[in-house]
Amino acid sequence: MxxxxxxxxxxxxxxxxxxxxxxxxxxxxxxxxxxxxxxxxxxxxxxxxxxxxxxxxxxxxxxxxxxxxxxxxxxxxxxxxxxxxxxxxxxxxxxxxxxxxxxxxxxxxxxxxxxxxxxxxxxxxxxxxxxxxxxxxxxxxxxxxxxxxxxxxxxxxxxxxxxxxxxxxxxxxxxxxxxxxxxxxxxxxxxxxSFAPPRHHGDIPVLAAQRHMDRHYGMPLTVPTLAAVANLSERSFVRHFTAATGLPPATYLQALRVEKARGALERGQDSIAQIAWDVGYRDVPAFARAFKSVTGLTPGAYRERFRAHQG
Missing domain, CATH: 3.40.50.880 (Class I glutamine amidotransferase (GATase) domain)
Structure with a gap:
């Protein structure tokens, strides 16, 4: 979906x-x-x-x-x-x-x-x-x-x-x-x-977490880590984040990583394994499953269809 x-x-x-x-x-x-x-x-x-x-x-x-x-x-x-x-x-x-x-x-x-x-x-x-x-x-x-x-x-x-x-x-x-x-x-x-979550929701702690995810999407990002960035308890963070963005943190992070991967597949020449690593996946099959669940295509098929043609 x-x-x-x-x-x-x-x-x-x-x-x-x-x-x-x-x-x-x-x-x-x-x-x-x-x-x-x-x-x-x-x-x-x-x-x-x-x-x-x-x-x-x-x-x-x-x-x-x-x-x-x-x-x-x-x-x-x-x-x-x-x-x-x-x-x-x-x-x-x-x-x-x-x-x-x-x-x-x-x-x-x-x-x-x-x-x-x-x-x-x-x-x-x-x-x-x-x-x-x-x-x-x-x-x-x-x-x-x-x-x-x-x-x-x-x-x-x-x-x-x-x-x-x-x-x-x-x-x-x-x-x-x-x-x-x-x-x-x-x-x-x-x-x-494309993934365009709201940022004008007015919840400053949640926005701080979103900014942190923007900068460090390739790193392991857990609820405890993000809750600390937002200066909230884990339970409060999940509640605030989901209310503000419409998505729970894990789903949001997956969508963000897939969006970054889409751009890399469209514009760059890096291998799919390298792109998976860059966006935070240490297991290529797991990355491929997550990517297909969002886009409906495998990373290779997506690159073939949407790669920007130069010249």
Whole structure:
């Protein structure tokens, strides 16, 4: 039975009007999301805000998006937006970028040791600025769970459809793409049902445990360990975690590990045994069983079907 969920945010989604921001991307994304309740009156509209650095909300947001820059503007380490983005992400916000917007996420430290993408023409500059990022400029979009990056000036359409799928489901992606006359080929529907657990639930101890799992998913993670991270008793931790995320810790961890493995199978060349080890499985058959229980495919079959083609 699928355990992936769509969650329409109940907190603001902020499109950031950073210095040099592409107006077409800001207003295009706003228009794209505004169409959803018109196409489906039962769907909840997003609380969408376009904010400059001096009008940013101080309360937690559901997601933040840095759009392309058309003036070759690059963020300084001490820019208020950098600190704000890092703080919001630490509080559970989904962090997104399009094209050169990735420089803002990189400056905020949100891409270190993660896969990410940006415009292919920015590859050399980006690698020099952020050598710890696992840059994959050949990909139009990279979803790394709580950080999503898209490459190319017009990739805001890809990001918009991807977020639509995450928040409203695959059927809405199809309806929206048809309405906008956007060709959704290559945007497989399986991507729109990826593991995206809620992070705007407001339970800070649970969020601390989620962050710990994000960073250490390849390590043994037991309920006692996670309860200690959350500073709760084991019984209270399991109750709080399940209420906040909709999943018990063990099921959540399996889904997280499978999601990380999916990305590695799609984008990388490592062996299935190495990927199993990297995501926390010391037994390859156990990994294969867990992977198939979530995706319906063996790791090898999944790689064959969904591996990103380069060139």
């Amino acid at each position: 699928p355990i992936y969920m769509q969650n329409t945010p109940n907190k603001p989604v902020v499109l950031i009007d950073a210095p040099g921001a592409q107006r077409a991307a800001l207003w295009g994304l706003a228009d794209l999301f505004a169409l959803i309740p018109r196409l489906s009156p039962s769907s909840r509209a997003l609380d969408l805000q376009i904010c400059a650095w001096d009008t940013l909300p101080s309360k937690p947001v559901a997601a933040l998006v840095f759009v392309p820059s058309i003036e070759d503007t690059r963020p300084a380490p001490d820019h208020p937006l950098v600190d704000w983005a890092a703080q919001q992400h630490a509080q559970g916000a989904l962090a997104c970028s399009v094209c050169a917007g990735a420089f803002w996420l990189g400056q905020a430290g949100l891409l270190d040791h993660r896969p990410a993408t940006t415009h292919w023409a920015l590859e050399a500059e980006f690698r020099q600025a952020f050598p710890d990022v696992r840059l994959a400029p050949e990909h139009i979009l990279v979803d790394d769970h709580d950080v999503i990056t898209a490459g190319g000036l017009m990739a805001w359409t890809d990001l918009g459809l991807h977020l639509t799928g995450r928040w409203y489901g695959a059927e809405m992606v199809t309806r929206l793409a048809r309405h906008l006359l956007i060709d959704p080929s290559g945007r497989e529907q399986r991507a729109y049902s």
